[in-house]
Amino acid sequence: MSNPITKDRRHFEDLRVGEVIQLGERKLSKDDIISFAKEFDPLPFHLDEEVAKKSLLGGLASSGWQTAGFSLRMLVDEFLSKVAGMGGLGFDNLKWKRPLMKNDTLTGTITVSSLRRSQSNPEMGIVVLDFDMRNQKDQQVMTLSLTNLVEVRDPSAPIKGDAA
Amino acid sequence: MSNPITKDRRHFEDLRVGEVIQLGERKLSKDDIISFAKEFDPLPFHLDEEVAKKSLLGGLASSGWQTAGFSLRMLVDEFLSKVAGMGGLGFDNLKWKRPLMKNDTLTGTITVSSLRRSQSNPEMGIVVLDFDMRNQKDQQVMTLSLTNLVEVRDPSAPIKGDAA
Numbered sequence: 380m381s382n383p384i385t386k387d388r389r390h391f392e393d394l395r396v397g398e399v400i401q402l403g404e405r406k407l408s409k410d411d412i413i414s415f416a417k418e419f420d421p422l423p424f425h426l427d428e429e430v431a432k433k434s435l436l437g438g439l440a441s442s443g444w445q446t447a448g449f450s451l452r453m454l455v456d457e458f459l460s461k462v463a464g465m466g467g468l469g470f471d472n473l474k475w476k477r478p479l480m481k482n483d484t485l486t487g488t489i490t491v492s493s494l495r496r497s498q499s500n501p502e503m504g505i506v507v508l509d510f511d512m513r514n515q516k517d518q519q520v521m522t523l524s525l526t527n528l529v530e531v532r533d534p535s536a537p538i539k540g541d542a543a
Numbered sequence: 544m545s546n547p548i549t550k551d552r553r554h555f556e557d558l559r560v561g562e563v564i565q566l567g568e569r570k571l572s573k574d575d576i577i578s579f580a581k582e583f584d585p586l587p588f589h590l591d592e593e594v595a596k597k598s599l600l601g602g603l604a605s606s607g608w609q610t611a612g613f614s615l616r617m618l619v620d621e622f623l624s625k626v627a628g629m630g631g632l633g634f635d636n637l638k639w640k641r642p643l644m645k646n647d648t649l650t651g652t653i654t655v656s657s658l659r660r661s662q663s664n665p666e667m668g669i670v671v672l673d674f675d676m677r678n679q680k681d682q683q684v685m686t687l688s689l690t691n692l693v694e695v696r697d698p699s700a701p702i703k704g705d706a707a
Contacts, residue, residue: 384587384594419612421619422628423548430548435629435692443631444615448583451608455585464586465599467607467639469687474633523633528599 385463390532391494391504394462398491400508402453406484407441415445428481440478446521447473449485450512454525458489458508463530465503473523479514487512492524502534549627554696555658555668558626562655564672566617570648571605579609592645604642610685611637613649614676618689622653622672627694629667637687643678651676656688666698 409428416425420442424434431439479485493507506529512521573592580589584606588598595603643649657671670693676685 384597419616419619421616422623424630433548440630442615443633444612448608448612451606452583452585455583459586466588466604466642469607469636469638471635471637472633473635473637475631478630 385530389462389529391463391496391506391529392532392536394491394494394504394506394529396491396494400454400458400489400491402450402457402487402489402512404484404486405449405453407445407449407479407481409439409481412439412441412445412481415448416442420444436478436480439481441480441483443475443478443521446475446479446485446512447523450487450510450521450523453485453487454489454508454510459527463532465528465530468505468526468528470523470525473521475521476519477514479520484515485512485520486515496531496538497528498538501538502531504529504531549694553626553693555627555660555670555693556696556700558655558658558668558670558693560655560658564618564622564653564655566614566621566651566653566676568648568650569613569617570646571609571613571643573603573645576603576605576609576645579612580606584608600642600644603645605644605647607639607642607685610639610643610649610676611687614651614674614685614687617649617651618653618672618674623691627696629692629694632669632690632692634687634689637685639685640683641678643684648679649676649684650679660695660702661692662702665702666695668693668695 423430425442428439488511490509492509495505497503506527508525510523587594589606592603652675654673656673659669661667670691672689674687678684
C-alpha cells in the first residue's frame with residue numbers, strides 16, 4: 380500500500396518535535412520587488428521608489444506576501460521536497476515584523492513545533508511548522524505557524540496521546 | 544499635514560464594520576498553476592498532472608499560496624487601491640478548505656469585521672478584513688483574516704471605545 384512516489388522520503392514517524400530546519404538565503408533586488416508587486420500587490424510603495432520614500436516604510440519595500448512566498452519556497456527546498464507531504468491545511472498567526480527592503484537578504488529557520496496523528500484519517504499526520512524569518516542583520520521580518528499533512532508510514536500503528 | 548498621494552482616497556473614518564467588498568473573478572489555467580509552483584511551491588502535485596492524479600488532491604491543483612496571492616490581488620484592485628493604506632500587520636486563521644483545480648475560477652467577498660484606532664499612533668487605524676474565497680460552484684476554497692493599517696483623516700479626533 381506504500382506510495383511509490385513518496386516511499387523513500389521522510390514520513391511522519393521520522394519527524395521530531397523541536398527539529399530545526401535551517402533555510403537558505405534569498406536576496407531581493409529592486410526588480411524582484413517590482414515584478415512581484417505588479418502581479419499580486421500593485422500598491423505604490425511596492426512599485427515606485429520615489430513614492431515609497433515618502434511612505435511609512437521609508438523606501439522600496441517588498442510585499443509582505445512576497446516574503447511569505449519566498450519563505451514557502453525555502454521550506455519546499457529544505458524540507459517539503461524531502462518528506463511525504465500531502466498538502467497544507469492552513470496557517471495562523473502570520474506577523475510582518477518589518478518589511479524586506481531593496482537588496483535585503485531573507486533567511487531564517489523553521490521548527491517542528493507539534494506532531495499528531497489524525498484520528499479520522501490514520502494515514503495522515505498533522506505537522507505544525509513555526510517560521511522565524513530574518514534579514515541579513517538578524518532582525519525578525521516575519522513569523523507564522525503552518526499546518527501541513529504528512530503521510531504516516533504505518534497507519535495500522537496505534538494512535539497515542541494528543542491525537543486530533 | 545494630509546498626505547498628497549492619499550488625500551482623495553477613503554480613510555479610516557469612511558469605513559464601516561460589516562461593509563462587504565465583492566471581488567472579481569480569476570480563472571486558473573494549467574500554465575498559471577505550473578508557473579507559480581515552479582517559482583514558489585515546486586511540489587509534484589502542483590507541477591505534474593500525472594503525479595497529481597495519484598495524489599490526495601486527485602488532479603492538478605494550484606498551490607494554496609497562489610490562491611492567497613490572487614486573493615490579495617483582488618483585494619488591492621477592489622479595495623486597497625482606493626483607501627489610504629499604510630501596509631499590512633499580518634493575518635490569522637488562514638484555512639485552505641479545498642484546492643483550486645485546473646480551470647477553476649476564484650472569486651469571493653471580503654468583509655470589514657473590525658475597525659479600531661491605534662492608541663500609540665493616533666494617525667493609524669487598524670482594519671480587520673475577513674476573506675471568504677470561493678470557486679465557480681460557490682464552494683469555499685479559503686478563508687483568512689487580514690489586519691491592515693489605514694490612515695486616519697483627523698488624528699486629533701478623540702479615540703473611542705475599543706481602541707488598541
